[in-house]
Amino acid sequence: DWIMGDYITEAVEKIRAQVGEEEVILGLSGGVDSSVAAALIHRAIGDQLTCVFVDHGLLRLDEGKMVMEMFAGRLHAKVIHVDATGQFMGQLAGISDPEAKRKIIGREFVEVFKAEAAKLKASGAGHQGATFLAQGTIYPDVIESGGAKSKKAVTIKSHHNVGGLPEQLGLKLLEPLRDLFKDEVRELGVALGLPREMVYRHPFPGPGLGVRILGEVKKEFADLLRLADAIFIEELRNTIDANTGKSWYDLTSQAFTVFLPVKSVGVMGDGRTYDYVVALRAVVTSDFMTAHWAELPYSLLGKVSNRIINEVRGINRVVYDISGKPPATIEWE
Numbered sequence: 001d002w003i004m005g006d007y008i009t010e011a012v013e014k015i016r017a018q019v020g021e022e023e024v025i026l027g028l029s030g031g032v033d034s035s036v037a038a039a040l041i042h043r044a045i046g047d048q049l050t051c052v053f054v055d056h057g058l059l060r061l062d063e064g065k066m067v068m069e070m071f072a073g074r075l076h077a078k079v080i081h082v083d084a085t086g087q088f089m090g091q092l093a094g095i096s097d098p099e100a101k102r103k104i105i106g107r108e109f110v111e112v113f114k115a116e117a118a119k120l121k122a123s124g125a126g127h128q129g130a131t132f133l134a135q136g137t138i139y140p141d142v143i144e145s146g147g148a149k150s151k152k153a154v155t156i157k158s159h160h161n162v163g164g165l166p167e168q169l170g171l172k173l174l175e176p177l178r179d180l181f182k183d184e185v186r187e188l189g190v191a192l193g194l195p196r197e198m199v200y201r202h203p204f205p206g207p208g209l210g211v212r213i214l215g216e217v218k219k220e221f222a223d224l225l226r227l228a229d230a231i232f233i234e235e236l237r238n239t240i241d242a243n244t245g246k247s248w249y250d251l252t253s254q255a256f257t258v259f260l261p262v263k264s265v266g267v268m269g270d271g272r273t274y275d276y277v278v279a280l281r282a283v284v285t286s287d288f289m290t291a292h293w294a295e296l297p298y299s300l301l302g303k304v305s306n307r308i309i310n311e312v313r314g315i316n317r318v319v320y321d322i323s324g325k326p327p328a329t330i331e332w333e
């Protein structure tokens with residue numbers, strides 16, 4: 001609509017005025033905020049923007065491919081795809097504590113990003129490299145890192161995704177979404193031509209599947225989890241609730257699969273199996289501070305369970321998580 005059109009025109013002018021002839025780098029994560037920020041900044045300054053997409057090997061199925069297709073393919077943005085799976089898996093080997101895993105993933109992310117930024121500067125095809133770091137910070141992030149945080153007595157989970165990066169890189173910050181709420185970011189994304197499916201995706205944590213594989217992270221577990229999770233999400237998207245006409249994906253706030261490194265006995269054909277378990281998690285919430293488990297139809301749960309057990313070799317049992325927040329959290333770690 002024209003109001004969003006005006007907003008884009010204004011935001012584009014502001015970005016051009018702020019950046020001038022300089023160069024910008026942005027860490028693309030596949031999430032809504034960094035995607036919309038990238039699309040907006042690209043609209044404003046085109047090739048003065050370089051996106052760095054760090055694949056830590058803990059993304060969802062085909063996520064890397066989708067991000068590259070969208071930004072490099074359709075938007076013709078400059079995107080560097082870094083496959084750092086080996087590096088992340090190496091650092092995570094032997095580590096099973098959730099907070100320790102978060103710290104390692106956050107730290108490695110900064111390392112990989114810094115290395116890419118340095119390479120870009122060294123290659124500096126006729127320019128000095130980036131002087132701006134763009135981030136998809138939105139208004140609720142601004143509030144959260146201000147007063148609200150200090151009131152919290154205990155930290156349940158540390159969410160420091162890329163904190164402190166601009167200082168470490170010696171770059172100026174460009175945060176074009178700072179004044180926007182999530183709904184507005186989504187509307188902006190659609191107006192910029194991003195697919196609704198991308199813009200209305202459930203939130204995905206920075207540490208990715210790293211906190212959805214309980215205990216030690218292994219590539220083998222991540223591969224199984226990716227397949228199982230893709231089946232769950234596909235069925236949620238394809239199952240329409242007759243009362244509302246909406247898909248169960250849209251009726252839930254967040255849904256995903258958790259890998260349990262536990263083996264149980266099963267029977268398949270004439271044979272005995274001894275394989276891993278996954279848990280399905282789906283919640284309904286308005287603020288993610290409290291949440292109800294989603295009352296998914298049994299038929300949907302049954303179909304997902306059958307498909308995962310039949311299609312994902314290595315998983316022979318599926319359970320559904322019926323815990324609210326509190327006392328449970330949404331993620332299992």
Ligand code: XMP
Pocket residue numbers: 102156157158159160161203204205206207211254288325328329330331332333
């Ligand atoms: P919990 O599990 O704390 O999750 O009930 C609340 C919301 O936060 C997300 N979450 C994270 N997001 N880094 C993130 O960027 C993290 O380390 C992290 N841990 C949890 C979770 O997916 C849910 O949306």
